[in-house]
């Protein structure tokens with residue numbers, strides 16, 4: 028079973044993760060992994076921290092000469108900012124906790140409940156781990172998963188469809204997204220909307236406020252039957268929602284037309300099934316976004332995620348001192364103002380992990396050759412039943 032754990036604090040030495048269950052003999056393209064990490068750091072609206080970090084993957088185990096060994100892969104991403112935080116974060120030396128205490132808890136963060144739950148008088152003990160810095164690990168993991176799936180032509184992309192109230196309602200083709208997305212500053216395809224969004228981010232920033240938005244993730248060349256209807260915890264839509272909802276600041280996940288199913292009659296929400304000798308079993312529409320009954324249909328997977336606005340505002344929000352219970356208005360030193368573009372890269376890679384997990388589960392094989400022959404025999408059997416790639 029493909030699984031991972033992450034460890035590390037936002038201003039600690041490094042982010043560490045272990046990805047277990049990757050088959051042997053997968054060739055890793057390190058530049059591509061680093062490119063994903065670079066994309067996550069980008070996007071208009073990011074704060075000062077991204078000028079300090081230059082995220083790069085450092086593989087510590089599970090790989091030789093860029094080829095996976097079938098064992099757990101351990102991954103390090105260094106926090107360059109650690110050197111500015113040694114006095115606060117050193118795990119091996121004493122820290123003068125009293126003078127470094129964060130006792131003003133920030134609304135929208137894990138600070139308050141984290142302090143109550145874990146019995147801390149210092150919110151730094153919470154915020155370091157709850158920070159979205161951890162999403163760098165998620166991206167490195169997803170980028171490795173993508174490279175497993177590349178052997179089977181399964182392809183991923185993502186873009187921004189809304190920031191604040193500015194929406195891109197155009198429908199775009201997968202390849203168009205793939206080709207155009209990295210040139211833009213907010214990962215929005217339509218250049219006019221891109222400009223409008225950048226103006227909106229500037230305006231809201233000047234008011235000391237922040238913005239959230241909606242990102243779309245697409246997966247192409249999937250096969251039918253990843254996931255299962257037979258038990259709740261085997262359904263791939265459930266697993267996708269769980270992983271995506273657990274990304275910092277994600278508040279909603281929809282598949283296909285999502286919440287719009289409620290606004291449409293059944294005839295507009297289902298995807299009718301056709302057969303012809305040339306293309307095999309096919310759908311003319313994809314309202315349900317490529318999943319039926321907890322299983323991939325083989326159509327394009329279409330997922331949207333809503334990210335809440337960044338909770339740390341330059342315009343102070345009211346809160347309390349966790350130790351004295353006095354009220355205060357927060358002021359901050361630095362924060363992202365809008366991280367929706369970065370979040371699209373994170374969500375894309377989180378989806379890659381889930382798809383890879385279910386792919387390996389369905390196809391099976393602890394090395395690339397076994398995986399390929401199992402895959403081919405499944406595709407052949409589906410072909411005998413009328414399904415074509």
Ligand SMILES: Cc1cc2nc3c(=O)[nH]c(=O)nc-3n(C[C@H](O)[C@H](O)[C@H](O)COP(=O)(O)O)c2cc1C
Pocket residue numbers: 074135136137157158159162274275276277335337338339361362363364366369370373
């Ligand atoms: C890529 C990314 C960057 C983020 N950057 C910031 C930030 O600079 N400042 C901030 O207050 N929150 C930021 N957040 C959001 C918080 O980490 C998140 O809202 C917080 O941990 C509470 O978790 P929850 O929103 O899931 O409840 C970011 C989230 C993501 C995905």
Ligand SMILES: C=C(O[C@@H]1CC(C(=O)O)=C[C@@H](OP(=O)(O)O)[C@H]1O)C(=O)O
Pocket residue numbers: 037074075076077080157158159160162163275361362363
């Ligand atoms: C470090 C990252 O994002 C951070 C996520 C984050 C938060 O509270 O979630 C707060 C900010 O950190 P800092 O307080 O150090 O400026 C962001 O920069 C990253 O994305 O790599």
